[in-house]
Structures are given as structure tokens and as C-alpha cells.
Amino acid sequence: xxxxxxxxxxxxxxxxxxRQILYQVLNFGMIVSSALMIWKGLMVVTGSExxxxxxxxxxxxxxxxxxxLLFLTNFREDPIKVGDIVVFKVxxxxxxxxxxxxxxxxxxxxxxxxxxxxxNNSVDDRGLYAPGQLWLQKKDIVGxxxxxxxxxxIVTILMNDYPKFKYAVLGCLGIFVLVHRE
Amino acid sequence: xxxxxxxxxxxxxxxxxxxxxxxxxxxxxxxxTALKNALDDKVRKIFTExxxxxxCHKLMxxxxxxxxxxxxxxxxxLVYDYLNPFPASKFVLITCVLTYFALMGVLTLYTTxxxxxxxxxxxxxxxxxxxxxxxxxxxxxxxxxxxNYHLSIEYNDGKPGSKTIExxxxxxxxxxxxxxxxxxxxxxxDVNALHNQLESGKKTN
Numbered sequence: 001x002x003x004x005x006x007x008x009x010x011x012x013x014x015x016x017x018x019r020q021i022l023y024q025v026l027n028f029g030m031i032v033s034s035a036l037m038i039w040k041g042l043m044v045v046t047g048s049e050x051x052x053x054x055x056x057x058x059x060x061x062x063x064x065x066x067x068x069l070l071f072l073t074n075f076r077e078d079p080i081k082v083g084d085i086v087v088f089k090v091x092x093x094x095x096x097x098x099x100x101x102x103x104x105x106x107x108x109x110x111x112x113x114x115x116x117x118x119x120n121n122s123v124d125d126r127g128l129y130a131p132g133q134l135w136l137q138k139k140d141i142v143g144x145x146x147x148x149x150x151x152x153x154i155v156t157i158l159m160n161d162y163p164k165f166k167y168a169v170l171g172c173l174g175i176f177v178l179v180h181r182e
Numbered sequence: 183x184x185x186x187x188x189x190x191x192x193x194x195x196x197x198x199x200x201x202x203x204x205x206x207x208x209x210x211x212x213x214x215t216a217l218k219n220a221l222d223d224k225v226r227k228i229f230t231e232x233x234x235x236x237x238c239h240k241l242m243x244x245x246x247x248x249x250x251x252x253x254x255x256x257x258x259x260l261v262y263d264y265l266n267p268f269p270a271s272k273f274v275l276i277t278c279v280l281t282y283f284a285l286m287g288v289l290t291l292y293t294t295x296x297x298x299x300x301x302x303x304x305x306x307x308x309x310x311x312x313x314x315x316x317x318x319x320x321x322x323x324x325x326x327x328x329x330n331y332h333l334s335i336e337y338n339d340g341k342p343g344s345k346t347i348e349x350x351x352x353x354x355x356x357x358x359x360x361x362x363x364x365x366x367x368x369x370x371x372d373v374n375a376l377h378n379q380l381e382s383g384k385k386t387n
Contacts, residue, residue, distance in 0.1 A: 012209065012216060015223060019242050026249040033256030033282065040259055041279040049268040181219050 013179060020181070028177045048074035048143035053087055054153030055098055056160065059118030060085070063100075064145075067154035070098065072143025079112075080104065085145040086116065091130040096142050099125055105135075112138055211363035217355050218324040220365055221331055222301050225320055228373050235304035235318065241297055248292060252285035299323060314340030318380075329354045333373070337380040349380050 016024070042051040055068045063085070064070070072087055080086060082104050087096045099116040102124055106112050113135035117124040126134060159166035207224065209216040229235045259278035263271045302320040319336040334350035351372065358369035 012219070015207065019239065019246065022246060023242075023249070026246065026253060029253040029256075030249060030286075033253050034286070036256050036260060037279050037282045040263065040275050041283075043268060044272060044275050044279065047269075181215060 012181060016181070024178060024181065028174070031177060046071075046073045046143065047076070048072045050087070050096065050142050053096060053098065053142070054156040056095060056157060057097075057118075059120050060098055060100070061120045063119055064098065064148060065150065067151045067157050069149040069153040070145045071147040073146050074141065074143035079106075080114065080141065080144060086114070087142040087145065088114075088116065088136050088140045089142060090128060090133075090140070093128075097125070097128065098145065114141070207365040209359075209363045209365075211359050214324060214326055214328075217359070218322065218331065221324075221333075221355070221358070221369065222322055224365060224369055225322070225333065225373055226302050228370055228377075229302060229304040229318065229320070232374075233304075233306070233377070235306045238303040238305050238317075241300055241303060245289070245292060245297065248285055248289045252282050252289070255281045255285070316340050318377075324355070329356060331355050333376065335376055335380060337383075347380060347383055349376050349383070351376060 013021070013024075039051075043049060045051075051072055053070050053072060055064045055066060055070060058066055070087070080101060082101050084101050085098060086101055087098050089096050097116075099118045099121075101114055102117045103115040104112060114137070115124055115126070115135060129136070159169070207220050209220050211217065226237065230237050255278045259271075259275055259282075262274045262278075266274075268275075299321045300319055301322060302318070304318040304320070306316040306318075308315070317338045317340065319338075321334045321336075323332040323334075324330070330352050331354075332350060332352040334348060336346050336348045338344065338346040353372070358366055358372075360366055
């Protein structure tokens with residue numbers, strides 16, 4: 001029993017004063033907050049609600065492979081054109097999709113209707129959209145791809161495929177930061 | 183955590199461990215930060231428990247306030263963005279992000295220029311109220327991958343016009359920890375010597 005406590009370094013935790021424990025918790029909070037604030041900052045700068053995404057499927061090969069990391073922007077003054085690669089959300093699906101714009105209709109009032117297709121798919125995306133949905137609208141678009149880093153996101157895919165692995169890694173890191181004094 | 187505490191007590195009751203005094207500090211002797219923390223905590227203990235000085239938490243409290251504010255800003259951004267999804271929350275997000283990074287900058291400046299490694303400010307108020315309050319300011323340095331612990335104590339006896347005097351030592355941590363990583367009394371003796379040197383120094387001045 002004692003050795004378990006020693007192994008985790010908890011005996012050091014018992015010796016700490018209230019202020020030290022509070023600082024320890026805040027330290028952990030600041031690590032999480034820094035990551036969060038960088039992400040939110042990127043959101044504001046790029047105008048996209050998810051400025052970095054990982055390609056999860058092979059439907060855009062050979063342009064993008066599974067695990068590629070994409071940088072997105074979504075500026076109002078920068079309209080989407082046919083041939084752009086966009087990331088969009090579909091109601092009822094948790095994960096956004098990365099596909100190329102195939103058809104685009106613009107109306108005088110500024111609204112757009114977009115049809116997409118994966119480069120590696122034989123048909124367009126109407127089958128992927130929500131039932132009855134024929135076109136994407138501006139609000140469905142998360143952003144357009146502006147740059148990519150190949151294969152960096154493979155870790156994300158692993159974590160996505162094995163959720164237990166993800167929780168194990170996050171849990172271990174969390175405990176390590178909380179228990180070990182700076 | 184409460185459960186772990188219970189486990190520790192069970193282990194102690196088992197009595198199969200070596201007899202160790204309850205407040206013996208045992209650490210991983212290869213872990214530099216653990217060494218420094220153990221020594222710093224011990225100095226704090228000597229000053230507050232042996233000499234009965236009162237610890238002044240002001241420095242630490244300011245640091246904690248900065249941290250709490252920063253983390254709150256981040257949490258507020260998270261909640262606000264969740265309630266009002268992104269394009270609507272843009273200006274709140276900008277404000278929170280800027281506040282957060284500004285506070286991180288303030289925190290860095292604060293720890294490097296104001297705190298400067300001070301981990302203890304202990305005050306001794308004369309019970310009769312005749313002498314002014316004496317202030318001990320304690321700083322320590324243990325460089326990474328280095329075994330030399332530098333402890334420095336600044337002392338001001340609070341009398342008008344009296345100068346702050348300083349005493350310090352630099353010694354290898356191997357002097358104070360035994361093979362198993364248990365902190366020995368030798369460290370307390372060294373700290374006492376430093377403390378007494380300062381107090382007597384006051385008399386000769």
C-alpha cells in the first residue's frame with residue numbers, strides 16, 4: 001500500500017500546504033487553458049470554428065491521405081469557388097467532411113448553394129448529406145483548406161479509433177502534472 | 183485522494199515498514215525538483231514551527247490571484263463559446279484570449295522580477311510590542327543537473343535606518359539526504375547556524 005503511494009509520488013502531495021496544492025491545480029489548469037486559448041485565438045484569426053482538422057478518410061486521395069493535417073480559413077471576403085477543397089458539417093454527423101466543390105450557384109442576395117464530391121469517390125455527396133438535403137449552404141462550411149502537413153495527424157486517427165487509448169494517455173498525463181511539483 | 187490517504191494509514195498500521203518518525207521526509211533522491219521542494223519545505227517548517235515566526239503569504243497570494251484570473255478568463259471563453267457558437271462569440275473570445283496571454287506575461291514578469299525565487303517571508307513580531315517586526319526573506323536555488331543547493335536568507339530587524347543583512351550557504355544536497363532519500367537533521371543544523379549568524383550579526387552591528 002505504501003509503495004503504491006510512493007510509486008505515484010503522492011507522499012509529496014500530503015506534505016504540501018493548501019496554497020501549494022491550489023497552485024498545483026492552477027498549474028494544471030494553466031496548461032489546459034494555454035492550449036484552449038491558442039485554439040480559440042486561431043479560431044478568431046482564421047474565422048473558422050475549427051482551424052485545424054485531420055483527414056480521417058481516403059476519399060480525397062491522391063490529394064490528401066488519411067492522417068494529413070489541414071489548415072483552414074473561412075474569411076467572409078474570400079468567397080468559395082468551384083474546385084476549392086472545403087470542410088463542411090452535415091446535420092446528424094459528428095465529424096466534418098473534407099471534399100472538393102463540384103458545383104456552385106450564387107444568388108443575387110449573396111446566398112450560395114454548393115455541391116461537393118470526394119476526388120476518390122465515384123459519385124457526388126448527396127448521399128452523404130442529411131436526408132432530403134441537396135445542397136450545402138454557407139453556414140455548413142467550416143472552412144477551406146489553405147495548407148496541409150502530411151501524416152502528422154495519424155496520432156489523432158489512432159486516438160479516434162481506440163478511444164480507450166486516448167483516455168489512458170490523457171489520464172496519465174493529467175495525473176503526472178497534478179502530482180508532480182514543478 | 184481520500185482513499186489514497188486511507189491506504190497510507192493502513193500501511194502504517196501494518197507496522198511491517200521500518201520505524202520512521204511521522205514527519206520524516208523521504209523523496210526520490212534523483213529528482214532535482216523533489217530535492218529542492220523538500221529542502222524549501224523544511225526551511226519553512228523550521229521558521230514557522232521551531233522559531234514560531236509567522237509566514238507572510240502576500241507574494242504567493244498575488245501569484246495565485248494572477249493564475250486564478252487567467253484560468254477564469256479561459257474557462258469563461260470556453261463556456262461562452264459553448265453557449266454562443268463561434269461567429270457570435272468572436273469579440274468575447276478576442277477579449278479572453280488577449281487577457282489570458284497578457285496575464286501569462288504578467289505572471290512571467292512577476293516570478294522573474296518580483297518573486298525572484300523567494301519562497302518564504304517570515305515575520306517575527308515582538309510579543310510585548312517593544313521591538314519592531316523582524317523580517318526574514320528566504321531564497322533558494324538548485325540548478326538543474328546540479329547538486330549544489332544555494333540558500334540565502336535576508337534579514338531586516340525593522341529598526342529605522344538598519345540595513346538588510348544577508349547570509350547564505352551553498353552545499354551539495356548529498357550532505358543532507360541519506361542513501362534512501364531521507365532528509366537528515368544535518369540540514370536543520372545548517373539552517374539554524376545561518377539563522378543564528380544573522381541574529382547575532384544584528385547585535386554586533
